[in-house]
Amino acid sequence: MTDAVESGVPYPSDVAGPIDEWSRVVYTALHTWPIARDGEWTRWEPGYLLLTIKRVDGREIEPIALYTADEELTVSFGYWETHNPAPYELWNAEADIIAEHAKLLVAQWLNGEIRTAVVTDRKGDWCRTTTIEQGELTPQLEAAARWLRDFHPEKVEVRTPVKGDWKIYPVDPNWLKLPVLSLDRLQG
Incomplete structure (x- = not known):
């Protein structure tokens, strides 16, 4: 005998039970988006x-997920996620404010303002994922690799909403070295 697999039910529907207040506020903010x-x-x-x-807009994208749980809204795309996104680090923002900021994040992802950098090691194991912005790519990839240097990253996969546009970049070993400060600069 196999264990039953938990799954969600369509919402709203006759088979869906009640939702918590947090989820109701988020749903109200997002369902007409x-x-x-x-x-x-x-x-x-x-x-x-x-x-x-x-x-x-009729085109297939890599899935974006927004889910409510324990009075949090989690936004996930491109193998990256964030909890309760709020402007200016308003950690105690109300659900409707958080939902509005989640819309902005998703819009930035969809229009290319942000992409994700999925960093992996030599065995292909995931190290971490971070977002990167428009602009020169190499310094952002270097910063991501340096940030994770203790994981010994080897590759960075830059992801967008369309899987066919993803690109893999090798980590330059020089990216993992910490900058050396000279005494001349310190005495400056």
Whole structure:
């Protein structure tokens, strides 16, 4: 006998139970959002919601997930996630403010303002994922690799919403070295 696999049920629907207040506020803020129009809402026990977006404007994208749990909104795309995104690090922002900021993050991902850098080691094991912005790529890849130098990164995969646009870059061993400060600069 196999264990039952937990799954969400369509929301709203006759089979969906109630949702918690946090999830209700997030749903109210997001359900009319044009990007969510083609998304799929599901309810999960004990009353959380998951919005999965796989298509935007008729084109297929790598899935974006927004889910509520324990009075948090988690935004996930490109093998990166953040919890309760809020402007100016307002950690105690209300659910509707957090939902609005989540919309901005997703919009930045979809329009290319941010991409993700998935860093892996020699065996292909994941080290970490960070976001990168528009602009010169090499310094941002170097910063990501240096940040994770104790994990011995070997590759950085730059991801966008369209998988066909992903690119892999080898980590230059020089990126992992800490800058050396000369005494002349210190005495300056």
